[in-house]
Amino acid sequence: MKNFAGKTAVITGAGSGFGREFARIAAGLGMRLVLADIQADALDATVAALPGVEILARRTDVSKAADMEALVTAAYDRFGAVHLLFNNAGVIAGGLIWENSVADWEWVLGVNVWSVIHGIRLFVPRMLAQGDECHIVNTASVAGLLSTQTMGVYNVSKHAVVTLSETLFQDLRIAGANIGVTLLCPAFVATGIADAERNRPAEAQNTALTESQKVSAAQTKKAVDSGRITAAEVAEKTFECIRENRLYCLTHPKILGSVELRFQDILAQRNPSDPFSHKPNVAPAI
Numbered sequence: 437m438k439n440f441a442g443k444t445a446v447i448t449g450a451g452s453g454f455g456r457e458f459a460r461i462a463a464g465l466g467m468r469l470v471l472a473d474i475q476a477d478a479l480d481a482t483v484a485a486l487p488g489v490e491i492l493a494r495r496t497d498v499s500k501a502a503d504m505e506a507l508v509t510a511a512y513d514r515f516g517a518v519h520l521l522f523n524n525a526g527v528i529a530g531g532l533i534w535e536n537s538v539a540d541w542e543w544v545l546g547v548n549v550w551s552v553i554h555g556i557r558l559f560v561p562r563m564l565a566q567g568d569e570c571h572i573v574n575t576a577s578v579a580g581l582l583s584t585q586t587m588g589v590y591n592v593s594k595h596a597v598v599t600l601s602e603t604l605f606q607d608l609r610i611a612g613a614n615i616g617v618t619l620l621c622p623a624f625v626a627t628g629i630a631d632a633e634r635n636r637p638a639e640a641q642n643t644a645l646t647e648s649q650k651v652s653a654a655q656t657k658k659a660v661d662s663g664r665i666t667a668a669e670v671a672e673k674t675f676e677c678i679r680e681n682r683l684y685c686l687t688h689p690k691i692l693g694s695v696e697l698r699f700q701d702i703l704a705q706r707n708p709s710d711p712f713s714h715k716p717n718v719a720p721a722i
């Protein structure tokens with residue numbers, strides 16, 4: 437997709453971080469926006485930062501089928517078509533993988549994976565019916581290309597987004613669809629992600645954190661806060677990938693050595709290397 441003016445973009449997680457930057461760029465390109473987030477005040481702040489832009493903002497819990505169905509209906513009722521979809525909302529929970537609670541798994545897989553499932557199953561048939569050029573961006577992470585220690589729940593969710601996106605790409609190709617797919621895989625970037633707990637619902641709260649969960653949370657915060665590439669730069673790069681119709685959108689070249697090493701380990705059938713060997717300062721030590 438190269439022309440954006442007058443078209444409609446739907447962005448989940450639009451209240452903060454990458455989502456807010458996608459909204460800013462899309463607005464600058466003359467798009468109409470459908471913005472969704474679970475955090476109403478954050479969503480309001482994004483809308484307030486975009487005066488004069490045609491926006492439908494809707495509080496949405498992306499993990500819930502009914503909320504996503506209502507979002508799709510509202511988007512089509514208001515704008516009649518959707519051309520660019522960002523399945524972007526996400527949260528994180530860490531710790532040794534056997535210490536994660538059922539609540540951790542359900543919350544993170546709900547927000548990070550089910551949101552993308554809902555986005556695909558609800559928007560793709562409508563985009564196919566529209567027949568015009570469309571594009572879908574799924575925000576995964578390099579956590580979807582690696583298996584970093586003490587981030588198991590998040591890794592599982594992002595590996596799922598990687599294969600969802602790759603399979604979507606293949607299925608759209610055999611269907612001859614005019615819909616592009618971009619899989620965004622950033623490494624650490626200073627956004628609100630390290631404070632994702634702010635939006636953990638009451639019913640998904642843990643009663644107490646284990647030592648490894650505390651260490652992982654502190655390490656994630658340190659790594660995210662020390663990210664050198666900004667959310668704005670990641671969003672610019674994402675639009676470059678959309679324009680070039682590229683599936684793999686990798687924003688952090690330095691981490692690619694770890695990705696390559698993982699695939700070399702698999703092909704050589706040797707046990708996995710430490711994914712943080714190049715960056716010991718952010719490696720969690722339990």
Ligand SMILES: NC(=O)c1ccc[n+]([C@@H]2O[C@H](COP(=O)([O-])OP(=O)(O)OC[C@H]3O[C@@H](n4cnc5c(N)ncnc54)[C@H](O)[C@@H]3O)[C@@H](O)[C@H]2O)c1
Pocket residue numbers: 448449450451452453454455472473474475478496497498499524525526527547575576577578621622623624625626627628629630631632635660663
């Ligand atoms: N920041 C990073 O280091 C990094 C790296 C790789 C991938 N990511 C991914 O980028 C995406 C965006 O995250 P971010 O870094 O901008 O973080 P962020 O916390 O700044 O933004 C995430 C947004 O998602 C919203 N959200 C959370 N739960 C939701 C729910 N149930 N329904 C609807 N919205 C919900 C939050 O309110 C927030 O506005 C996520 O998928 C995240 O996993 C982030």
